[in-house]
Amino acid sequence: MPPGITTLAADAPQLSAANTGFMLICSALVMLMTPGLAFFYGGMVRVKSTLNMLMMSFISLGIVTILWVLFGFSLAFGTDVGSVIGWSSDYVGLSGIGVTELWDGYTIPVYVFAVFQLMFAVLTPALISGALADRVKFTAWSLFVVLWVTVVYFPVAHWVWGSGGWLFEMGVIDFAGGTAVHINAGAAALGVILVIGKRVGFKKDPMRPHSLPLVMLGAALLWFGWFGFNAGSWLGNDDGVGAVMFLNTQVAAAAAVLGWLIYEKLRHGSFTTLGAASGAVAGLVAITPAGGSVSPLGAIAIGAVAGVLCAMAVGLKYRFGFDDSLDVVGVHLVGGILGSLLVGFFATGGVQSDAKGLFYGGGLEQLGKQAVGVFAVLAYSLVVSALIALLLDRTIGMRVSEDDEVAGIDQVEHAETAYDFSGAGGGTVSRTAAPVQDPTAAPKAKAAPKAKAAPKAKKVDA
DSSP, X not given: OOTTEEOOOTTSOOOOHHHXXXXXXXXXXXXXXXXXXXXXXXXXXXXXGHHHHHHHHHHHHHHHHHHIIIIIHHHHHSSEETTTEEOOGGGGGGXXXXXXXXXXXXXXXXXXXXXXXXXXXXXXXXXXXXXXXXXXOHHHHHHHHHHHIIIIIHHHHHHHHSTTOHHHHHTOOOSXXXXXXXXXXXXXXXXXXXXHOOOTTTTTSOOOOSXXXXXXHHHHHHXXXXXXXXXXXXXXXXSSHHHHHHHHHHHHHHHHHHHHHHHHHHHHSOOOHHHHHHHHHHHHHHHHHHTXXXXXXXXXXXXHHHHHHHHHXXXXXXXHTOOOTTOHIIIIIHHHHHHHHHHHHHOBSSSSOSOBOGGGTOTTHHHHHHHHHHHHHHHHHHHHHHHHHHHHHHHTOSBOOHHHHHHOHHHHHHSOOSOOXXXXXXXXOOTTSOOOOOTTSOOOOOOOOOOXXXXXXXXXXX
């Protein structure tokens, strides 16, 4: 029997209907984050790339789900092999798991744990897509997702969360995915864009979001789903840790919104809706690894720091010349690094574990462990992701042609457009209505009035 499975023996933990139901709800909330991300990214691009951006997220739901069932769960959470990967034949195809079998040490079925972790695996490659907007072939992107989750995400998930994984055994704290999800995705995004290059017109043409309401809708769905993402990562609701994580999620996001907006006002003179949405995401990213080990006051500090520093980081692409289209590096990589490292300062030792940060008398030990986790995942994901992109670029080509990019990737790759205005304002023309005039035509000259005929002379009688 693989590690992670216990049976319903008399002396074993018993299945909890409450925890099982809670985790199924959390799984659904995490699933909602992928469509929410699609809306968030879809509103940030120009109108000619909207559908492609939506599809780059939605295809992950299809591809990663199938791979997870076939072998992904086994690679991530199977029996440890050398502290770097897992493998259990019972997990292949999820065929050797019974409905009465529980995840080891918990009161939820293995199937529930598997589906919860599946939603993390789906979301992570979708995060990368925001850095590649406007210019990547959909077929190449789909193949990239297949290769990336297989050789990057599944192994890294085992390092961080799998029994026997080397970062897990070292004691690196990652409550819900600061390293495995956000640093992983952010580093991958940087690696790929260094290979495929910049968009046509980068730093020359305006590339403003085409729909800020869509961005705000996506941010709201992400914020809502993040409660399942974070609070559910304790895999139950018996001891209050999940409740602390739930509260810290809200607190950090709120502090980051304020921090981003204050920086934006001081730096650029305006409070923008895009800044508010981006700040919320930055705070959520930063609290993800840390929220189970800090107090609400620590969550405020982490959120505020993330809001300001991520706002500053999004401008790095202009300074260093890498085209991170939708600021995946500035928000997810930088936010994930901040949240993971700040555990080493703000961990109280009284929530998730007894590990204490520097500000609570723990010295530098935990900070050192966090730094190892951060830079190991960053380096591995950056290098391997770049190699995958290089392989695809040299074989099938990663980018659409320059002409297709300028014309619009939606029409080229999907034969559709996001908005159809052909019928806007149109009604049928009445048979008796005046004919429509061409507004660009020169006005017709008025005909000169006809001269009046001279009046006839009156007849005079003799």
